[in-house]
Amino acid sequence: MFKQTKSPVAMHVQKWAKYHRISISVFIGVVLYGLLVPVFFDAGNPSFSRALHPPSSTNPFGTDHFGFDLFVRTAESLRVSLVIGSLSALVATALGVIVGLIAAAVGGRTDRIIMRLNDAVNSIPHLILSVVIVALFRGSLVAIVLSIALTHWSPVARIVRSSVLAVRTSDYVDASYAAGGPFKWVLIKHLAPAAAGQTVVAMIMLMPHAVWHESALSFLGLGIQADEPSLGTLMDLAREDIMRGAWWALVFPAAVLLTTTLSTVSLARKVPEVVTDIDVTEAEEQIETDVVSPSTGMEVHNVSVVVHGKNDTQQRILKDASLHVEPGSVHGLIGASGSGKTTLGKSIVGIAPQYSKLVGCVSVAGKPLAWGEKDFSKIRGTVVGFVPQSAAQSFTPVRRLGTQLQEIIDRHQGTYTVSDLLHTVHLPEETSEFFPHQLSGGMAQRAAIAAALAGNPTYLIADEPTSALDPQLTSDILALFKEIADSKGVGILVISHDIEDLRESEICDTVSVMRDGEIMETGPAHKVLHTPDHAYTRALLAALPSGGLKVTEGLERG
Structure with a gap:
């Protein structure tokens, strides 16, 4: 009998599935460590007699130079870092989604202006910009969150824009406009859900970036104050301790920081991209259409469409087209x-091509229409x-x-x-x-x-x-x-x-x-x-x- 063997692809998939399960378990363990340890254990009071004791059965991570239990102190700092990272990722993602949606949905000149702004933000070193913002409001949690969010929204905006652009040019979006759906309705029903999956992944991927960014600011002395430290603050305090041989003061907070970020990245890769069905109830303005005798028909008179391309080039794709439908x-x-x-x-x-100009006249039921969304949305x-x-x-x-x-x-x-x-x-x-x-x-x-x-x-x-x-x-x-x-x-x-x-x-x-x-x-x-x-x-x-x-x-x- 022949022994059944698995293909290399199947073995590779199983290997990565096992890796993801382990990573997710580690992430859950790290979060529980940060949430529960400070609740059930006390870091103690400052005592220089207990300062910089090495790891032991009593103090698994040793003590810092204030004499605090570093095991509990690291958990408290992790909790602060996770809160700051989550808030920063949430604000950055929200800002990126809004900007990306507007750029893709509106298009044209608005899209070009927003994308140039996006490029400008990307060209500035993030840490330098954050240092400038935080230096003005030193020790402020709001300033730290905003400094991280304002330097991390641009990749989200670009990703969301790409996702929404693919949907905006789809037939069912054109059909929604043709069926009378206004811009707001199409945005909520079709365009925004297209960004949902990317939004969730982007927020989770931004969290480790935000945690590292905050840690860097705290390490430079611009982050949270020492009475409510983050992981970066602990590592900043450990710079002098490491010179005295207290390696544990730096190694354990750094290990927790590294474990948190790596497991979070793995979690983001595992999150499925799900397009959610948003149930929205709208109180919309009723559109009144003038009632005109339909005997006048639908008239298209000398309609031309000119598309503007690169380098100010123009292409006329309709030339004085006219027809009549009774x-x-x-x-x-x-x-x-x-x-x-x-x-x-x-x-x-x-519904005209992007970057195009329409001239001529369309009249429906005897009423000429201006080349504007207001008139066309009525018909x-x-x-x-x-x-x-x-x-x-x-x-x-x-x-x-x-x-x-x-x-x-x-x-x-x-x-x-x-x-x-x-x-x-x-x-x-x-x-x-x-x-x-x-x-x-x-x-x-x-x-x-x-x-x-x-x-x-x-x-x-x-x-x-x-x-x-x-x-x-x-x-x-x-x-x-x-x-x-x-x-x-x-x-x-x-x-x-x-x-x-x-x-x-x-x-x-x-x-x-x-x-x-x-x-x-x-x-x-x-x-x-x-x-x-x-x-x-x-x-x-x-x-x-x-x-x-x-x-x-x-x-x-x-």
Whole structure:
């Protein structure tokens, strides 16, 4: 028989798991030592007759030069160091999280200014800056905590900013804005939870830094006074004792300091990164939207988007784009990938690329909109719904579908129920209990449409709604859009690069063709998709598998 052996990877994992268990046990032991020993034991009174006695059964750590029991004295000092370290780490983490969140969430010039401030703080030696602050308020606990916090927040801010930036550009954040969520709501519901795991780890990782930093200040004579010493104070007092041969006066406090910091670092590596689900109840201001006759439609007139790059360069990704969508109709926007279709769709609801400038006019229900968050927040979700390109990623991954749909309904004071929405998009009611990862591609797309309809909008923008679906699901989703337009009177803008799907489905009333950010041709769907006027549209149709001709029955794709 062969002896079963473990792989080197498995042995390595077991080795480190054992190491972490030991480290955590040591950390707990150190904390209990600092908390309990001063409660049950007394360091005694100052007595020079007992000064600098070596370790013994009576005094395991020996005595210091005041005659105090160093075992108890070290525990008392450890407690002070842990309190200062914890407070400093808490304040530094809170400051770093706030700064990082603001930088990532607001972006643009605010982000650049904050990051340059961050770099400036990092360029100053931490200990020198702390010495300057503490020297002004010598012996003050508040000054020590602030001096440590003000020199240690910058790494936390940078880490939090990176975590939040990754989430801010995700589809479900764009979907939240498109559904009418204001900045404050998106910040609390999506962006802040993204920093939760890093916040916990950062605070624990900062604690040993703070303890060492305080110990360094105390060792330099700028920390806590000797009547309430920290570990750094004890080591400062031991500098003269070590010259007299009293090695224990320095070794034991230093060993406790080293053990505390190493075990704390190990604990931070073991802490799981958990994204918490924050339950927030908001008293929000109700937004009033002017009621205008919807017969005027959704009008996009000469909209251009200019993105500012490095070295003051500019790139125009939309060039005077115009189109019109009537309630109850389906307008197709087609073109090659990268032609600007998605940018135009997002611009209609005010979701523009970072560092960009929008010009032109968008009017919805007869009311022109200024290029500002105030106007767009009034129409998102309630007047114009948005179906993002990646349906499965448009939902927060750690919450059930029904909860997220109900949240959108409540926010817009909608008349639908979750059951109504699921029925509208032909999903079974039990789907409300599913998490996003449990949805198939077609189910996720239907769920995204349901979310866009939750605010009972007059218009719907669907960004590449069939790009990841097979031919049958593509046909079903396009038919669903036509059904919604006919039964609910919703005007729908369908953005797609798959011209053949739109032509075969015959759901569009009007079609616009886009190329390099410009609308090349707009007209009735049958004419544009079969006998177009523009040479570019004819070239697109000629490049189709069917050669631009209607596919013979029995030879359909798929």
